[in-house]
Amino acid sequence: MISEQLEKNKERYLEELLELLKIPSVSADPEYTQAMIEAASFIESKLRDAGADNVSIFETDGYPIVYGEKLIDASKPTVLVYGHYDVQPPDPIELWESPPFDPVIKDEKIYARGACDDKGQLYMHIKAFEIMMSNNALPCNVKFMFEGEEEVGSEHLEEFVKEHTGMLNSDVVLISDSSMIANDTPSITTGLRGLSYVEVTVTGPNRDLHSGVYGGAVANPVNILCKMIASLHDENGKVTVKGFYDPVADVSQDERSRMAKAPFNLEKYMNELGIDDVHGESGFSTLERTSIRPTLDVNGIWGGYTGEGAKTVLPSKAHAKISMRLVPDQSSKEITELFAKHFKNLAPPYVKVEVRDMHGGEPAVTPTDSVSYKAASRAMETTFGKVPIPLRNGGSIPIVEMFERILKIKTVLMGFGLDSDAIHSPNEHFGLFNYYKGIETIPYFFKYYAEMSED
Ligand code: BES
Ligand code: MN
Ligand code: MN
Numbered sequence: 001m002i003s004e005q006l007e008k009n010k011e012r013y014l015e016e017l018l019e020l021l022k023i024p025s026v027s028a029d030p031e032y033t034q035a036m037i038e039a040a041s042f043i044e045s046k047l048r049d050a051g052a053d054n055v056s057i058f059e060t061d062g063y064p065i066v067y068g069e070k071l072i073d074a075s076k077p078t079v080l081v082y083g084h085y086d087v088q089p090p091d092p093i094e095l096w097e098s099p100p101f102d103p104v105i106k107d108e109k110i111y112a113r114g115a116c117d118d119k120g121q122l123y124m125h126i127k128a129f130e131i132m133m134s135n136n137a138l139p140c141n142v143k144f145m146f147e148g149e150e151e152v153g154s155e156h157l158e159e160f161v162k163e164h165t166g167m168l169n170s171d172v173v174l175i176s177d178s179s180m181i182a183n184d185t186p187s188i189t190t191g192l193r194g195l196s197y198v199e200v201t202v203t204g205p206n207r208d209l210h211s212g213v214y215g216g217a218v219a220n221p222v223n224i225l226c227k228m229i230a231s232l233h234d235e236n237g238k239v240t241v242k243g244f245y246d247p248v249a250d251v252s253q254d255e256r257s258r259m260a261k262a263p264f265n266l267e268k269y270m271n272e273l274g275i276d277d278v279h280g281e282s283g284f285s286t287l288e289r290t291s292i293r294p295t296l297d298v299n300g301i302w303g304g305y306t307g308e309g310a311k312t313v314l315p316s317k318a319h320a321k322i323s324m325r326l327v328p329d330q331s332s333k334e335i336t337e338l339f340a341k342h343f344k345n346l347a348p349p350y351v352k353v354e355v356r357d358m359h360g361g362e363p364a365v366t367p368t369d370s371v372s373y374k375a376a377s378r379a380m381e382t383t384f385g386k387v388p389i390p391l392r393n394g395g396s397i398p399i400v401e402m403f404e405r406i407l408k409i410k411t412v413l414m415g416f417g418l419d420s421d422a423i424h425s426p427n428e429h430f431g432l433f434n435y436y437k438g439i440e441t442i443p444y445f446f447k448y449y450a451e452m453s454e455d
Contacts, residue, residue: 001135001137002131002135002440002443002444003440005131005134005135006131006436006439006440009127010436013123013127013435013436013439014105014110014432014435016046016123016127017110017119017120017123017435018103018110018112019042020039020042020043020085020114020119020123021101021103021110021112021113021114021115021119021120022101022102022103022112023035023038023039023042023101024087024090024100024101024113025038025039025085025086025087025114025148026086026087026088026089026090026113027063027086027087027148027149027150027151027152028088028089028151028152029089036063036064036085036086036148037063037064039085039086039148040057040063040064040066040085040146040148041057043066043085043122043126043146044056044057044066044068046123046126047066047068047126047129047144048068049130050126050127050129050130050133051070051129051130051133051134052068052069052070052129052144053068053069053070053071054067054068054069055067055068056068058160058164060149060156060157060159060160061156061159062148062149062152062155062156063086063147063148063149064148065145065146065147065148065157065160066085066144066145066146066147067143067144067145067146067167068143068144069141069142069143069144070129070133070138070141070142071141072138072140072141073140073141074141076139076140076141076450076453077140077141077171077172077449077450077453078140078141078142078143078169078170078171078172079140079141079142079143079170079171079172079173079174079445079446079449080142080143080144080145080168080170080172080173080174080403080409081125081129081142081143081144081145081173081174081175082145082146082147082173082174082175082177082399082403083118083121083122083125083146083147083175083176083177084118084122084146084147084148084149084150084151084177085118085119085122085146085147085148086147086148086149086150086151086152087113087114087117087118087119087151088113088114088117088151088423088424090113090426092426093426095426095427096426096427097111097426097427098111098427100112100113100426100428101113103115105432106429108431108432108433109429109430109431109432110429110430110431110432110435111427111428111429112428112429113428114428115421115428115429115430116417116418116421116423116428116429116430116434117177117417117421117423117424117428118150118176118177120417120430120434120435121176121177121415121416121417121430121438122146122176122177123435124176124416124435124438124439124442125144125174125176125442126144127439128438128439128440128441128442128443128446129142129144129442131439131443132443132446137443137447138446139446139447139449139450139451140446140449140450140453141170142446143167143168143170145168147399150177150397150398150399152359153195153197153358153359153360153361153398154361154398154399154402155359157398157399157402158402158406161399161402161403161406161407162406165406165407168407169407169409170407170409171372171409171453172370172372172409172410172411172412172449173399173400173403173409173410173411173412174372174376174411174412174414174442174445175397175399175400175411175412175413175414175415176413176414176415176416176438176442177397177413177415178192178393178395178397178413178415178417179393179415179417179418179419179421180388180415180416180417180418181262181263181264181389181391182263182418183418183431183433183434183437184384184386185263185386185389186380186384186386186388186389187262187388187389187390187391188368188373188376188377188380188388188389188390188391188412188413188414189366189391189392189393189413189414189415190365190366190367190368190373190390190391190392190413191291191292191327191328191363191364191365191366191392191393192363192364192392192393192394192395192396192397192400192413193291193294193325193326193327193363193393193394193395193396194325194326194327194330194331194332194360194361194362194363194364194396194398194401195323195324195325195326195332195359195360195361195396195398196323196324196326196332196335196336196339196357196360197321197322197323197324197357197358197359197360198321198322198323198336198339198340198355198356198357198358199319199320199321199322199355199356199358200225200319200320200322200343200353200354200355200356201317201318201319201353201354201356202221202222202224202225202228202303202317202318202319202347202351202352202353203221203316203317203351203352203353203354204218204219204220204221204224204314204315204316204317204350204351205218205314205316206316207316208304208313208314208315208316209313209314209316210312210313210314211312211313211314212312214314215314218314218350219348219350219351220314220315221303221315221316221317221318221351222303222304222315222318224318224347224348224350224351225301225303225318225319225320226301228343228346228347228353229298229301229320229322231346232296233296236281236282236283237279237280237281237282238281239294239295239296239324240342241296241335241338241339241342241343242338242341242342243338244294244296244324244330244335244338244339245294247329247330247331247334248294248327248328248329248330249327249328249329251292255292256288256292258389258390259285259287259288259291259292259391260285260287262287262389262391264285264286264287266278266286269286272420280293280295281293281295287391290394291391291392291393291394292327292392293327294324294325294326294327294330294335295324295325296322296323296324297322297323297324297325298320298321298322299320299321299322299323300320300321301318301319301320301321302318302319302320303315303317303318303319304318321358322339324339325394325396326362326363327363328363328364328365329363330363331362332360332361332362333360336357336360339355340355340357343355360398361396361397361398361401362398362401362402362405363396363401364397364400364401364404364411365392366400366410366411366412366413367410368390370410370412371449371452371453372410372412372449373390373412374448374452375412375445375448375449375452376388376412376414376445376449378444378448379414379441379442379444379445379447379448380414380441382441382444383437383440383441383444384437384441393413393415397413400413412445414441414442414445416434416435416437416438416441417430417434418431418434
């Protein structure tokens with residue numbers, strides 16, 4: 001019945017998503033504030049059309065949160081669906097083969113900023129809900145909460161969740177904002193990394209200097225910053241920040257050997273990225289390095305003259321944005337503090353160093369022995385014809401830990417994207433297969449979850 005419904009309405013489901021993708025809801029840039037509001041109200045009206053009750057937009061000190069619900073029976077369990085309607089900035093725009101906010105379908109994929117992360121995956125839930133409603137087949141209660149600040153650290157979300165514990169109270173959270181291994185190898189995400197994000201500034205002389213007149217006698221902050229950054233990893237690829245690994249919880253041999261069995265083609269991985277070899281912490285596989293191990297990366301570095309041609313200058317300041325991906329039981333606040341202390345200690349006396357805390361998020365692991373995991377597994381097995389593999393992902397979704405800490409609710413991460421979908425990169429895309437598969441699978445999750453909760 002689901003697949004019939006899907007077949008009949010495919011075109012419309014796609015058209016609607018394309019409309020949403022045209023709205024440039026970039027949360028990082030205040031230029032796009034109007035688009036953020038437009039995206040929120042688009043979702044509000046689609047949620048209402050699909051049959052949700054009490055649909056409303058909640059203002060926050062940041063961007064609004066869209067909420068809606070369908071409560072059919074207090075004796076039935078309640079699923080809280082979360083997603084985010086904000087997207088990453090499209091830059092570098094010149095590398096897009098088609099405009100980021102003018103979606104096109106090419107090779108059975110939707111190309112647009114947010115196609116996969118997370119508008120495409122968010123919208124699957126609205127359409128799956130619409131199908132269940134129109135078939136009179138919603139088997140339990142559902143609540144929807146869609147935020148607009150995920151890509152900038154979900155800064156105002158904690159307060160919102162704390163102020164609306166009653167409204168949000170549910171039995172499980174369902175999120176589609178992660179990836180699976182491959183279209184023929186479904187997986188369920190069982191963990192996410194946390195994040196500490198800082199901006200560092202190294203200051204030398206009080207103004208930019210002539211690099212001939214002063215060069216050699218005054219420390220160059222860009223040179224110094226590079227040296228400091230280079231020292232943040234040792235020859236084994238380990239992060240040298242003191243105490244960085246102390247809280248890291250051991251991952252069971254069982255989980256590691258399960259990961260080792262997950263299909264992963266290193267050759268293909270390298271080819272797709274145009275690299276001749278991978279690089280990381282020794283003693284760990286690529287899959288482990290991107291999921292169960294913490295990292296430190298420079299996201300951007302600047303200072304001095306970067307314009308056309310050559311200008312001889314000894315810059316006054318150098319800057320870098322540095323992120324650390326965290327794993328259980330590292331805490332974002334603690335790691336940021338450890339980093340700040342370590343980095344300031346690295347500074348030689350001839351420069352000043354500042355470390356500014358940007359934002360963070362806590363790591364999370366989700367259970368594989370819960371009713372909700374089993375329901376997700378059965379749902380994917382039904383539609384993919386294969387039992388999904390449990391696997392941790394490397395990205396971060398701060399709300400997962402918040403829901404667990406504040407509301408005491410566990411999450412199921414049933415994502416339908418692929419790592420190769422180029423999220424946050426130019427030419428982000430989402431397979432039509434994935435979009436429709438998501439819409440088809442979600443109602444089965446509700447069905448099995450409601451049934452299995454009764455036993
Ligand atoms: N959807 C991603 C996170 C993700 C990607 C999880 C792939 C699993 C697989 C999310 O939108 C994201 O990009 N999060 C940010 C978090 C941050 C800004 C606090 C991230 O991971 O960089
Ligand atoms: Mn996302
Ligand atoms: Mn993202």
